[in-house]
Amino acid sequence: MTTTEAAGAATSDAPSVSPTPVTTDHDRGVHGYHQQKDEHLKRLRRIEGQIRGLQRLVDEDVYCIDILTQVSASTKALQSFALQLLEEHLRHCVADAAVKGGEEIDAKVEEATKAIARLLRT
Amino acid sequence: MTTTEAAGAATSDAPSVSPTPVTTDHDRGVHGYHQQKDEHLKRLRRIEGQIRGLQRLVDEDVYCIDILTQVSASTKALQSFALQLLEEHLRHCVADAAVKGGEEIDAKVEEATKAIARLLRT
Amino acid sequence: MTTTEAAGAATSDAPSVSPTPVTTDHDRGVHGYHQQKDEHLKRLRRIEGQIRGLQRLVDEDVYCIDILTQVSASTKALQSFALQLLEEHLRHCVADAAVKGGEEIDAKVEEATKAIARLLRT
Amino acid sequence: MTTTEAAGAATSDAPSVSPTPVTTDHDRGVHGYHQQKDEHLKRLRRIEGQIRGLQRLVDEDVYCIDILTQVSASTKALQSFALQLLEEHLRHCVADAAVKGGEEIDAKVEEATKAIARLLRT
Numbered sequence: 093m094t095t096t097e098a099a100g101a102a103t104s105d106a107p108s109v110s111p112t113p114v115t116t117d118h119d120r121g122v123h124g125y126h127q128q129k130d131e132h133l134k135r136l137r138r139i140e141g142q143i144r145g146l147q148r149l150v151d152e153d154v155y156c157i158d159i160l161t162q163v164s165a166s167t168k169a170l171q172s173f174a175l176q177l178l179e180e181h182l183r184h185c186v187a188d189a190a191v192k193g194g195e196e197i198d199a200k201v202e203e204a205t206k207a208i209a210r211l212l213r214t
Numbered sequence: 215m216t217t218t219e220a221a222g223a224a225t226s227d228a229p230s231v232s233p234t235p236v237t238t239d240h241d242r243g244v245h246g247y248h249q250q251k252d253e254h255l256k257r258l259r260r261i262e263g264q265i266r267g268l269q270r271l272v273d274e275d276v277y278c279i280d281i282l283t284q285v286s287a288s289t290k291a292l293q294s295f296a297l298q299l300l301e302e303h304l305r306h307c308v309a310d311a312a313v314k315g316g317e318e319i320d321a322k323v324e325e326a327t328k329a330i331a332r333l334l335r336t
Numbered sequence: 337m338t339t340t341e342a343a344g345a346a347t348s349d350a351p352s353v354s355p356t357p358v359t360t361d362h363d364r365g366v367h368g369y370h371q372q373k374d375e376h377l378k379r380l381r382r383i384e385g386q387i388r389g390l391q392r393l394v395d396e397d398v399y400c401i402d403i404l405t406q407v408s409a410s411t412k413a414l415q416s417f418a419l420q421l422l423e424e425h426l427r428h429c430v431a432d433a434a435v436k437g438g439e440e441i442d443a444k445v446e447e448a449t450k451a452i453a454r455l456l457r458t
Numbered sequence: 459m460t461t462t463e464a465a466g467a468a469t470s471d472a473p474s475v476s477p478t479p480v481t482t483d484h485d486r487g488v489h490g491y492h493q494q495k496d497e498h499l500k501r502l503r504r505i506e507g508q509i510r511g512l513q514r515l516v517d518e519d520v521y522c523i524d525i526l527t528q529v530s531a532s533t534k535a536l537q538s539f540a541l542q543l544l545e546e547h548l549r550h551c552v553a554d555a556a557v558k559g560g561e562e563i564d565a566k567v568e569e570a571t572k573a574i575a576r577l578l579r580t
Contacts, residue, residue: 132272140265147258150251156303157329163296164332167289171336171578174285179571181278182552187563190556197553205545207279208574210286212537213457214293293456301449308426309441312434319431327423330452334415335579373516380513387506394498400547401573407540408576411533415580418529425522451523454530458537 128180135173142166174211178204250302257295264288296333300326372424379417386410418455422448494546501539508532540577544570 143166149159186204189196265288271281308326311318387410393403430448433440509532515525552570555562 129272129275133269136265136269136272140262140269143258143262143265147255147262150254150258153251156299156307157325160296160299160303160329161332163292163299164329164336167292167296167333167336170285170289170292174282174289175571175575175578177278177282177285178574179567181282182548182570183564183567185278186548186552187556187567190553191559193557198549201545201549201553203279204548205541207282207286208544208577209541210283211289211574212541212577214286214289297449297453297456300452301445304426304430304445304448305442308430309434309445312431313437315435320427323423323426323431326426327419330422330455331419333452334419334455373519376516377513380509380516384506384509384513387502387509391499391502391506394495394502397495400543400551401569404540404543404547404573405576407536407543408573408580411536411540411577411580414529414533414536418526418533421522421526421529425526429522447523451526451530454527455533458530458533 128176132173132177135169135176139166139169139173142169171211178207178211250298254295254299257291257298261288261291261295264291293333300329300333372420376417376421379413379420383410383413383417386413415455422451422455494542498539498543501535501542505532505535505539508535537577544573544577 142162146159146162146166149162181204186197186200189200264284268281268284268288271284303326308319308322311322386406390403390406390410393406425448430441430444433444508528512525512528512532515528547570552563552566555566
C-alpha cells in the first residue's frame with residue numbers, strides 16, 4: 093500500500109540523496125495508533141465481551157428493547173474506538189504528509205475524509 | 215416486567231366489552247424475535263468474529279484507514295441486527311399492544327421511539 | 337398509494353358490508369402527524385432559519401469548526417423532527433393496521449423499518 | 459496552494475532556527491473553505507429549499523413515510539456539506555498547523571476530532 097511503499101522508499105532514500113530529509117515516526121513504520129496499541133486492544137476486547145453479552149441476552153429471551161439498548165452501547169463503543177484511531181491518524185500520518193509537502197497531503201486528506209464518510213453512513 | 219404486568223391489567227379490564235380476551239404470543243412469553251433466535255445468534259457470532267479480526271489488525275500494525283474500514287463494517291452489521299430486532303418488535307410487541315387497546319400502545323410506541331433515538335445517536 | 341387506497345376502500349366498504357367495521361382516524365384521511373401539524377411547521381421553520389444562518393456564517397468566513405458545530409445542530413434538529421413524525425406514525429398508522437388485522441400490519445412495519453434504516457444511514 | 463507554498467517555505471527554513479515565521483493563508487484570515495464559498499452557498503440554498511419543501515409536504519398532509527424519506531435526503535445533504543467543509547479544513551487549517559510545528563497541531567487535531575464526534579452523534 094502507498095504508505096508502506098512511501099515509507100520504505102523514504103527510508104532507503106534517506107541516507108543518500110535528499111539534502112534535508114524530514115524523517116518522521118511514520119517513516120520508521122510506526123503508525124499513529126502504535127503507541128496506544130495496548131489501550132486499543134483492551135477496548136476491543138471489551139467490545140468483544142459486549143457482543144458475547146448480546147448473544148447471552150438473545151439466548152435468554154431478554155426483552156427486545158433491552159437488547160437494543162445494549163446494541164446501542166456496543167455501537168457507541170465502536171464509534172469511540174474509531175474516533176480515537178482517527179485522531180491518532182490525523183495527528184501522525186496526515187500531519188507527517190503535511191510536513192513533507194508535495195501531493196501526499198491531498199491524497200491523505202481525501203482518504204481520511206472518505207473514512208469519516210463511511211463512519212457517518214453507518 | 216412491565217409488558218407482562220400491563221398485559222395482565224389489560225386482561226382484567228377486558229370483562230366489560232370483549233367476552234373473549236385476545237391472547238397473543240406475547241402473553242405466552244414469546245418475544246417477537248424468538249422465532250429468529252438462531253439467525254440472530256449466527257449474526258452476533260459473525261460480528262464477534264469481526265471484532266476479533268479488528269484485534270488482529272491492530273496487533274499486526276495494519277494501516278489505520280484499513281482498520282477504520284473494518285470498524286465501519288462491524289458498526290453496519292450491528293445496526294443491521296438492531297433493525298431486524300426492531301422490525302420484529304414492532305410486528306409483535308407493538309402490534310399486540312395495539313390489538314389489545316388501552317394505554318399500553320402509547321407506552322410501547324414511546325419506548326420503541328426512544329430505542330430508535332438511541333440507535334440514531336450512536 | 338397503499339394508504340390512500342386502503343382508506344378509500346375502507347370508506348366505501350363501511351356503509352355496506354363488514355359487520356363490525358373498525359373506523360379509525362386513519363380511515364378519515366387523518367395521518368398520525370395531523371394533530372401536531374402546527375408544531376411540525378414551527379419546528380421546520382426554525383430549521384429553515386438555521387440553514388439560512390449557515391449561509392450567513394459561510395458568507396462571513398466564520399471559522400470552519402464553528403460552522404460544523406452549527407451543521408451538527410441542524411442535523412440533530414432534523415433527526416428530532418423525524419423521530420416525532422415516526423412516533424406519531426407508529427402510534428396511528430401502524431397501530432391502526434394492527435387493529436384492523438390482516439396483512440396490512442406486515443407491510444406497514446416493513447415500510448416503517450425501511451424508513452428507520454434510511455434515517456440511520458444518513 | 460497553501461500547503462505546498464507553506465511546505466516549500468518550511469523546507470528551506472528547516473536547517474536554520476527559522477527567525478522568519480511561516481506566514482500562511484490561514485494567518486491572512488483565509489479559511490480553507492474560502493475558495494469553495496460559492497459552491498457552499500449554492501449547496502446550502504438547495505438544502506434550504508428542501509426544508510421549505512418539507513413544510514409544504516406537512517402542510518398538504520402528505521403520507522408520513524414520504525415525509526421521512528425527504529428528511530433523510532436533507533440530513534444526507536447536510537452531512538455531505540459537513541464532509542466537504544471538513545475535508546477543506548483538514549487540507550488547509552490542520553495541514554498548516556502541522557507545517558508550522560509546535561503544539562498547534564495537537565490542538566487542531568483534537569478540535570477536528572471533536573467536530574467529527576459531534577457529526578457522528580447526530
